[in-house]
Amino acid sequence: MNDTTPPLRTIQRAFEIIDLLMEEKSIGVAELSRRMDLPKSTVHDYLRTLRTMGYVINDDGQYRLGFKLLELGGRMKYRNRLFHVAKPELERLVEKTGELVSVNIEESGRFVVLHMEEGDESLSLGIYPGISIPIHTHAAGKVMLAGFDEEKVDRIIEEKGLEAVTEHTITDSDELKAELEQIREQGFGVDLNQQVVGMGVVAAPIQVKNRVIGSVGVVCPTDRLLDEAFRQGIAQEVQKCANIISVNYQYSP
The missing domain is CATH 3.30.450.40 (GAF domain)
Structure with a gap:
């Protein structure tokens, strides 16, 4: 793979979500779905995966970045x-x-x-x-x-x-x-x-x-x-x- 090879879309989207969460203190699935132009079910799957890995926190349906990124x-x-x-x-x-x-x-x-x-x-x-x-x-x-x-x-x-x-x-x-x-x-x-x-x-x-x-x-x-x-x-x-x-x-x- 070289620099001209297109990035893996799934990984790119995961980091796009992280970037959006960096801009906001917290945000809901519907707003993320709108801003990323993706189905809510797809966004939810990404958030669930990121939450399982400790990078995202779910506060009563509002999502924010976890301190795992600070640790890194x-x-x-x-x-x-x-x-x-x-x-x-x-x-x-x-x-x-x-x-x-x-x-x-x-x-x-x-x-x-x-x-x-x-x-x-x-x-x-x-x-x-x-x-x-x-x-x-x-x-x-x-x-x-x-x-x-x-x-x-x-x-x-x-x-x-x-x-x-x-x-x-x-x-x-x-x-x-x-x-x-x-x-x-x-x-x-x-x-x-x-x-x-x-x-x-x-x-x-x-x-x-x-x-x-x-x-x-x-x-x-x-x-x-x-x-x-x-x-x-x-x-x-x-x-x-x-x-x-x-x-x-x-x-x-």
């Missing part, structure tokens, strides 16, 4: 070497900045938060480990793009597009590539209001043997990042953090 996500994170290496450095970065900080990876052309730590000054944005967003809308995603070869960057742009999440999001490939070149020159990235209006990000890449494996990002209110001295101070701290993680990842047992 937790295991994935705690088995990840980058998480263990980065966590103490993120804690130190939070102590210095008081802001929301995260270590991030690229997966399937998207930006994914692997782990985050919150400080006293953190914005409340509903960010959580595992959240996935368009990679071009976030400085911590763009510093990873800046470290990828041109062929990979072009492939991500072609497959994922450059959607506008806010009116400030870069949606032109030439403009994005110019920003990536600037990131390479200065060693860090900054964006304002491109993913969330009112939110700014300062980020630096984590590189091991000339390969970008992730990034560190500091999330701040946009108005604080307009102050050049503050912005440069955050940039120095985030670069220092990313460099320490890079070295520790390479040489820790």
Whole structure:
């Protein structure tokens, strides 16, 4: 089987149900049937199977996701070497900045938060480990793009597009590539209001043997990042953090 082989429809539908349940706190069979354009009996069979496996809970006819998925996500994170290496450095970065900080990876052309730590000054944005967003809308995603070869960057742009999440999001490939070149020159990235209006990000890449494996990002209110001295101070701290993680990842047992 290769990437062009059509997916198994039964498995695809099961995950479509999980995706719909992620959007809602709970939902009934009739509504799921309507949204999936499937008979209620078919939807019920899928739900029954997922409930038997622990992924779905039935609360008086309303279905919701079970915490089995949280267990899976937790295991994935705690088995990840980058998480263990980065966590103490993120804690130190939070102590210095008081802001929301995260270590991030690229997966399937998207930006994914692997782990985050919150400080006293953190914005409340509903960010959580595992959240996935368009990679071009976030400085911590763009510093990873800046470290990828041109062929990979072009492939991500072609497959994922450059959607506008806010009116400030870069949606032109030439403009994005110019920003990536600037990131390479200065060693860090900054964006304002491109993913969330009112939110700014300062980020630096984590590189091991000339390969970008992730990034560190500091999330701040946009108005604080307009102050050049503050912005440069955050940039120095985030670069220092990313460099320490890079070295520790390479040489820790």
